[in-house]
Amino acid sequence: MDELKSLRGLMKEETFKGRGFTEKMRENILNEVHSKPSKSFSISKKPVFAPVLSFLFFAACLSIFVYFGGTQLGIIGNNASAPLYEASDRPEFLGKEFKFITKVPFNVKNVSSEAKEGPYGNAQIVTLMGPEKQTITMSFQLLEPGTDLSLSQDPVKVGSSKGSYTESEGPLKTSILTWIDGEALYEMKYMPARSGITLTKDDMIKIAESFR
Template identity: 85%
Template sequence: MDELKSLHRLMKEETFKGRGFTDKMRENILHEIHSKQAKSFSGPKKPIFAPIMSMLFFAACLSIFVYFGGTQLGIFGNNASAPLYEASDRPEFLGKEFKFITKVPFEVKNVSTKTSEGPYGNIQTVTLMGPEKQTVTMSFQLLEPGTDLTLSQEPVNVGSSKGSYTESEDPLKVSMLTWIEGEVMYDMQYMPARSGITLTKDDMIQMAESFR
């Protein structure tokens, strides 16, 4: 580049006098010198700029991949917004007037049942347990006609039925959903146990709407 600068300084008007150069030749020579000088200044920018843009593009793609991959796997938010698994069996002791869950967010390893007395009559309870002790407990109760119940927690809709939702404040985040269909009251509670997979309000409603 120093040689180009020196040559440029020498290329004065007197350089071309008496040398047989036409005006066109002089213009071409000066144009060539200026072109090479411009390239020598702009040359180093490409190899620096291109790798930076490549790195930024790669980082952006990686961030998008990690985010969406993490969302699908239930990593972010540590919730179970994942495909639900079909529950295989309906307990025989459960009355035909009750619907039963058809989808739960884990493989059912154990089913237990019990009957108890509640303020509005008999309560039938079914508990489903998964491989990491995660548990869904469901209570079924037939109400007397005209029974007036007030659901005091956060109001939600389960299909066309009115219900209420709440969750505990402790680290386990136990989720609870109650709803009434006709003269039947359903109560469902999910406990994550050691699985670390919590359920959101929408997850609980999705499970409730799977009752058939």
């Protein structure tokens, strides 16, 4: 900037005398030297606010993804390993011949029961419902000695007991697990309802293994 200031001081009328400059050339040179600095040579400051907002948006999206992903996988929030329903709440009519669930993947808001005729005699049905209408329905039935029962679905093990697993397709997938423990036949059905949280085969087996 000091050099430019000195050059402006030198650029007088006499500078061009005897130099072969035309009147037009002289005017153009003087205009360029004495004019204000061009905006094209100014250094613009990069805005820092936009990158900060972008970082905050990314961090918020990541937090939401981790939370909902963890909820779905059973890491955060409702999960099959949380002991939210105690065995002491078992219905009295079940009797000592049946075990009862001790771990449920949601807070139980309502319990209902009924007796109905099953494929192998009288069956007791107990239904647990959560705050978002998610539902576990359990069927308890005693088998007559020597009953030949074949479990035709996907074979699984519930502890040391034989069982089978199946699930329906669709947005609200229903999971069904059946197993035999001694002379008792158990069936457990889970329906996610409005919660949107489904249970895998392994989740269902873990819940069944909580029966005491």
